[in-house]
Amino acid sequence: EDQVTQSPEALRLQEGESSSLNCSYTVSGLRGLFWYRQDPGKGPEFLFTLYSAGEEKEKERLKATLTKKESFLHITAPKPEDSATYLCAVQANSGYALNFGKGTSLLVTP
Amino acid sequence: DAGVTQSPTHLIKTRGQQVTLRCSPKSGHDTVSWYQQALGQGPQFIFQYYEEEERQRGNFPDRFSGHQFPNYSSELNVNALLLGDSALYLCASSLPGDQPQHFGDGTRLSIL
Numbered sequence: 350e351d352q353v354t355q356s357p358e359a360l361r362l363q364e365g366e367s368s369s370l371n372c373s374y375t376v377s378g379l380r381g382l383f384w385y386r387q388d389p390g391k392g393p394e395f396l397f398t399l400y401s402a403g404e405e406k407e408k409e410r411l412k413a414t415l416t417k418k419e420s421f422l423h424i425t426a427p428k429p430e431d432s433a434t435y436l437c438a439v440q441a442n443s444g445y446a447l448n449f450g451k452g453t454s455l456l457v458t459p
Numbered sequence: 460d461a462g463v464t465q466s467p468t469h470l471i472k473t474r475g476q477q478v479t480l481r482c483s484p485k486s487g488h489d490t491v492s493w494y495q496q497a498l499g500q501g502p503q504f505i506f507q508y509y510e511e512e513e514r515q516r517g518n519f520p521d522r523f524s525g526h527q528f529p530n531y532s533s534e535l536n537v538n539a540l541l542l543g544d545s546a547l548y549l550c551a552s553s554l555p556g557d558q559p560q561h562f563g564d565g566t567r568l569s570i571l
Contacts, residue, residue, distance in 0.1 A: 353501075383559060392463070392549050392562035393502070436501055445492070445515050447551075447560060449501030 351376045355437055355450035362427055362457050370422040370453045372437030382420050383447060384413050385436040393436055396422075427457045461486060463552050463563035471569045472540050480535040480566045484552030490514075491533040492560055493525060494549040502549055508533055509555065537568075545570045 354373045362368055374382065381400050385393035397406040399415040406413045410431065412423040422435055434454045438447040464483045472478050484491050490509045494502035504517035508527035522538045531552075537544060547567050551560035 385562075390564070392551075392564045395559045395561055398559050438501070445490075445507050446504035446517055447492075447494075447502070448504070451499070451501050 351448045353450035359454045365426045367425045372420040374439045376439045376441050378442035380440040380442045383438045387434045429457045432457045465563040469567045473571050476540050477538045482533045482550030484531050488552035489531050490553045492551045493535045496547040540570050
């Protein structure tokens with residue numbers, strides 16, 4: 350059975366303090382790994398798709414990387430507006446569903 | 460360019476009632492998926508519709524059913540509501556295959 354585990358559950362950073370969020374996964378054939386950002390009361394907002402080990406994607410202060418067992422979302426010099434819950438999801442070759450982790454709640458303080 | 464739109468935004472029902480939630484996909488998208496998100500949890504896949512057919516279903520009982528219309532919009536129906544059905548219901552649209560799914564802001568369903 351596909352499984353996605355995100356850590357830590359919650360993370361508090363000072364503005365400018367870089368860190369990484371982890372997404373460990375098991376899937377029977379990876380079609381894609383997806384990162385989303387979710388603000389309170391809103392739906393998830395798409396950030397990145399990664400397809401194969403070694404792949405990296407960047408967007409502003411965010412950089413996502415992928416290995417065969419896990420993905421990292423690196424946040425460089427975060428700002429308070431980066432505060433949100435970050436969700437990781439995997440899609441297996443056998444289907445179309447996104448299987449989500451529980452998310453990491455990030456708070457960046459000034 | 461309109462994103463995924465869902466209606467209503469909030470809904471309050473009582474146990475045993477039935478509810479219908481609606482979703483209009485992002486322009487150009489033909490695939491619609493529905494997810495249930497409990498408080499503090501990640502979204503859980505209910506089902507996906509493509510070409511007006513249910514293409515894949517998650518681990519949800521038959522009380523959950525859906526429909527996709529020729530214009531690609533979709534409905535989620537839930538019968539015999541239970542207290543445990545209280546959640547945020549998210550609709551996502553996409554192009555076929557491994558293209559990213561784009562989410563609406565959901566319908567918050569509360570069961571009393």
